[in-house]
Amino acid sequence: MSPQRIFDTLSGEKVDLVPLRPPEVGIYVCGPTVYDMSHIGHARVYVAFDVVVRWLRHRGYRVRYVRNYTDVDDKIIQRANELHEPPSAVSERFIREYQIDMAALGVRPADVEPKVTDHLAEILALIERLVARGLAYASQGDVYFSVRAFPGYGKLSRRKLDDLRAGARVEPGEQKRDPLDFALWKAAKPGEPAWPSPWGPGRPGWHIECSAMSEKYLGVSFDLHAGGKDLVFPHHENEIAQSEGASGEPFARVWMHNGFVTVDEEKMSKSLGNFFTIREVTAKFEPEALRLFLLGTHYRSPIAFSDKGVAEAERRLDYLYESLGKADLATAGVEPLPNGAVEEALGRELAAAMDDDFNTPGALGALSAPFSRLNELCEKPGKGEQRRRSLGEASSLAKALRAAGALLGLFEREPQLYLDARRGKLAAARGLDVAQVERLMADRAAARAAKDFARADALRAELAALGVEIMDTPRGAQWKVGS
RNA sequence: GGCGCCAUAGCCAAGUGGUAAGGCAAAGGUCUGCAAAACCUUCAUUCCCCAGUUCGAAUCUGGGUGGCGCCUCCA
Numbered sequence: 001m002s003p004q005r006i007f008d009t010l011s012g013e014k015v016d017l018v019p020l021r022p023p024e025v026g027i028y029v030c031g032p033t034v035y036d037m038s039h040i041g042h043a044r045v046y047v048a049f050d051v052v053v054r055w056l057r058h059r060g061y062r063v064r065y066v067r068n069y070t071d072v073d074d075k076i077i078q079r080a081n082e083l084h085e086p087p088s089a090v091s092e093r094f095i096r097e098y099q100i101d102m103a104a105l106g107v108r109p110a111d112v113e114p115k116v117t118d119h120l121a122e123i124l125a126l127i128e129r130l131v132a133r134g135l136a137y138a139s140q141g142d143v144y145f146s147v148r149a150f151p152g153y154g155k156l157s158r159r160k161l162d163d164l165r166a167g168a169r170v171e172p173g174e175q176k177r178d179p180l181d182f183a184l185w186k187a188a189k190p191g192e193p194a195w196p197s198p199w200g201p202g203r204p205g206w207h208i209e210c211s212a213m214s215e216k217y218l219g220v221s222f223d224l225h226a227g228g229k230d231l232v233f234p235h236h237e238n239e240i241a242q243s244e245g246a247s248g249e250p251f252a253r254v255w256m257h258n259g260f261v262t263v264d265e266e267k268m269s270k271s272l273g274n275f276f277t278i279r280e281v282t283a284k285f286e287p288e289a290l291r292l293f294l295l296g297t298h299y300r301s302p303i304a305f306s307d308k309g310v311a312e313a314e315r316r317l318d319y320l321y322e323s324l325g326k327a328d329l330a331t332a333g334v335e336p337l338p339n340g341a342v343e344e345a346l347g348r349e350l351a352a353a354m355d356d357d358f359n360t361p362g363a364l365g366a367l368s369a370p371f372s373r374l375n376e377l378c379e380k381p382g383k384g385e386q387r388r389r390s391l392g393e394a395s396s397l398a399k400a401l402r403a404a405g406a407l408l409g410l411f412e413r414e415p416q417l418y419l420d421a422r423r424g425k426l427a428a429a430r431g432l433d434v435a436q437v438e439r440l441m442a443d444r445a446a447a448r449a450a451k452d453f454a455r456a457d458a459l460r461a462e463l464a465a466l467g468v469e470i471m472d473t474p475r476g477a478q479w480k481v482g483s
Numbered sequence: 484g485g486c487g488c489c490a491u492a493g494c495c496a497a498g499u500g501g502u503a504a505g506g507c508a509a510a511g512g513u514c515u516g517c518a519a520a521a522c523c524u525u526c527a528u529u530c531c532c533c534a535g536u537u538c539g540a541a542u543c544u545g546g547g548u549g550g551c552g553c554c555u556c557c558a
Binding site for chain 2: 157229259260266271313349369376457
């Protein structure tokens, strides 16, 4: 088997995945800070790495996937104050909302989803190790990491300490020895959530949690660490400093970072205010269409979010489900043939794309020809023995396509359920009276049976005015709501 | 200012040395009572510009232009 290629931020090139303890692969993905609804940028990360995990498992790796929740943080506290709620109520609510969004997008839960608030002991132990090794120091209830004491600092983001100096920020009231130093532990101000520590009551800094929790669940050294590109510096750089500083061992072997979602050529972000929540988009479009849209661009490239783009993905998704639904009807009770050249090509092209740094656009491209073939077989199966062979091939092809889809987290639903739900939603959006449509459809069927084509066409026009498209099939007329 | 990324058809988007995947849109066709859907065909002698390396470059090197990102919370 050819090796899995992955672009590694640390080395700056594509590398072979060489697991530390094959066939196990440990992956840590930085999860959300739960203080608000998730936006499309979050959708992108978690869809991207959901596909990575699905693919690695398909390749036979035993993946241990850890994705945390940051449930203590300045922004959560601020939000809690605005809402006059305890911070824990805010974080718990947005964890639930996040889970709803992820489920809608077909993002499977990780194997371990640790929360910061459940890992104070591990975090405090790690900070103490850093202090003991001379890499961290306490200062008036805070504890800081001493960046200049860790020789490898900057290796992930390719920065020199002296270049960083100019931009380093010092918050008012901070007691750093060096502007580059960052907080491991923050002394609590009155009214803030706090845990006891050797340095007084306080809470963890942002970066230390990932070092502590990845070590607990994946070990000091592990295979893959991932997140959005914006985490390279300082978050992931700081994690390396903390983890390697404390252990003296290498931290994550390979680092993966996904590109941004942009709107009007700019990064989608909270501070710019140009973000769309996942919930807003999935109210308008099929959640799965958003997933398909996201997978249409390689995970490392920027992707320009637009309604137009998602709408196009949604039409494509309709096609995929309609094709599979057609195949289900046509091949009911048909014995599938053994896999042939089309299935073989599909598997090969899919693997070639995915093995090369998870090239999902390439993988989607590999689906096109087989779907065309599937439609051809189902619509024109021929007669007699020819028909048996056509439908047998269609049956095995549909199976192969579903398996391919499952690797990408696509078209896993029953086509008929998808199509019914979709039609219902579109009909409701248009305020269509489904009973009336069915009545007109029945009238038209009667007119057609009586060869009264003038009346049939008049009824078609009437339905078209309502936004209904008619499809005459060998099994009778079908209808759908035009988009 | 420092560091990094990107530029492929009307639109979206793969492809990182061997002669431009795929999707959308568009045009023609097959099928159909007429349609729709589906299927078939057509659709970049060319990959931002200039120079270079090479038998050969969208792919490598140098220069330019344009855009974006990180350096501060961010996925």
